[in-house]
Amino acid sequence: MTKNVFILLLIGIFSVSFACRNNNAKSLKTIKSKPVYSYEEKLKREITEIRRFFGESSKYNSDVAFFLDMKIESGKNRFFIYDLKSNRITGKGLVAHGSGSETGIPGKLAFSNVKNSNSSSLGKYAIGGSYSGRFGKAYKLYGLDVTNSNAFDRNIVLHQYVAVPFEEQPYPICNSLGCPMVNEKFFGVIEKLIDNSKKKIILVIYY
The missing domain is CATH 1.20.5 (Single alpha-helices involved in coiled-coils or other helix-helix interfaces)
Known part of the structure; x- marks a missing residue:
């Protein structure tokens, strides 16, 4: 038993x-x-959309465009220079988002088109002329969508900043006041493309 x-x-x-x-x-x-976030798949969709946009307007440079994926954390490369002729990424860099976009939740950002919000705004931008300002040379940005239509009035510009690192980091980088803000060395790369372009280059911020 x-x-x-x-x-x-x-x-x-x-x-x-x-x-x-x-x-x-x-x-x-x-x-x-x-599921793991795939920036490649998201980028493909954005490229398809921008090609459609170029088909409707010939006033912009259709050979190259800048894509900023705000779903990627700020310490990682999320500013992509894309050659639309050869269909490939030709450059990557870090880019800061606006302090007003912080929500306190890791990986979760908020966006606004409101003045003094210090937030990043989603949408397509036409990169305009350059000027010398607080951070040196910078480029005016013109919002082309309802989500970023106030960009020019908000003084949202593409500029460089010494505190933005060149290499990827294991932690978030500094924030801007709503502007796409990049490293000085990387700025030199996109500066040449912008200045040598006969037509305005399009910059897209998406999430």
């Missing part, structure tokens, strides 16, 4: 142990199957 009880206890312990391992395996499987 005692022997039978002992055998039953062993079977019960083995069953519980197996069930725990099985549940843990299911949990790990669930974690691993969580």
